[in-house]
Amino acid sequence: xxxxxxxxxxxxxxxxxxxxxxxxxxxxxxxxxxxxxxxxxxxxxxxxxxxxxxxxxxxxxxxxxxxxxxxxxxxxxxxxxxxxxxxxxxxxxxxxxxxxxxxxxxxxxxxxxxxxxxxxxxxxxxxxxxxxxxxxxxxxxxxxxxxxxxxxxxxxxxxxxxxxxxxxxxxxxxxxxxxxxxxxxxxxxxxxxxxxxxxxxxxxxxxxxxxxxxxxxxxxxxxxxxxxxxxxxxxxxxxxxxxxxxxxxxxxxxxxxxxxxxxxxxxxxxxxxxxxxxx
Numbered sequence: 063x064x065x066x067x068x069x070x071x072x073x074x075x076x077x078x079x080x081x082x083x084x085x086x087x088x089x090x091x092x093x094x095x096x097x098x099x100x101x102x103x104x105x106x107x108x109x110x111x112x113x114x115x116x117x118x119x120x121x122x123x124x125x126x127x128x129x130x131x132x133x134x135x136x137x138x139x140x141x142x143x144x145x146x147x148x149x150x151x152x153x154x155x156x157x158x159x160x161x162x163x164x165x166x167x168x169x170x171x172x173x174x175x176x177x178x179x180x181x182x183x184x185x186x187x188x189x190x191x192x193x194x195x196x197x198x199x200x201x202x203x204x205x206x207x208x209x210x211x212x213x214x215x216x217x218x219x220x221x222x223x224x225x226x227x228x229x230x231x232x233x234x235x236x237x238x239x240x241x242x243x244x245x246x247x248x249x250x251x252x253x254x255x256x257x258x259x260x261x262x263x264x265x266x267x268x269x270x271x272x273x274x275x276x277x278x279x280x281x282x283x284x285x286x287x288x289x290x291x292x293x294x295x296x297x298x299x300x301x302x303x304x305x306x307x308x309x310x311x312x313x314x315x316x317x318x319x320x321x322x323x324x325x326x327x328x329x330x331x332x333x334x335x336x337x338x339x340x341x
Contacts, residue, residue, distance in 0.1 A: 065090060068137070073097050081313055109121070133159070137156075160185060195313050203239060206299055209290055209297055217292075222276055
């Protein structure tokens with residue numbers, strides 16, 4: 063069996079280490095490189111030591127050497143869970159070398175997503191970009207869209223809860239959910255989105271407002287609830303993540319899919335990866 067050679071950007075982050083562990087335990091993949099920010103205290107440490115596996119021969123390197131390293135080493139797929147700025151810089155280098163990218167970094171601006179899309183098309187090198195790679199979350203999106211399409215006159219509120227150290231609010235998953243619902247209820251997302259409430263302002267008409275509320279507490283991995291409220295009834299749809307293993311597994315499912323579509327020059331979503339668009 064030919065193994066897929068994978069390099070990870072954001073290699074010593076929580077997701078980077080989980081994905082490294084998954085790769086080491088999966089004979090379909092080979093971890094060939096791992097990179098982190100110049101400020102990382104783990105630079106020059108073997109990834110195996112960081113995940114409790116002992117030496118595996120892959121050293122965490124400074125992301126400043128990514129371009130030169132990619133020039134010298136064969137890589138089939140890049141998986142990126144770093145930061146918005148680092149993602150644009152490093153994944154652009156990968157795409158310019160014809161290396162497809164699985165991108166799970168959240169908080170990337172629409173403008174930079176467009177930059178990646180243009181580069182992907184120009185280089186005929188595909189990407190998967192997803193705010194959440196859990197299978198259940200993407201089914202959750204699909205069901206929420208279905209409900210929204212039949213309740214267009216109802217009010218919509220989204221509540222997301224994460225651990226105290228999560229930086230971005232609302233979560234990328236909540237924003238993706240809101241965008242998908244906005245499309246189904248014929249709303250313009252940027253004008254409809256309301257982030258928290260304060261004061262005595264009345265709620266706007268149903269499809270003119272989608273409320274977002276964020277909780278940051280303890281070590282909660284991730285929970286998302288969307289509330290559809292109509293006259294005399296409501297629907298509440300919730301997804302809870304019990305651990306982070308599914309995120310790592312989802313990124314490798316995306317990598318396998320991407321390898322089969324590597325030269326199409328398309329930005330794929332997890333809907334494409336999981337076949338949800340066909341349902």
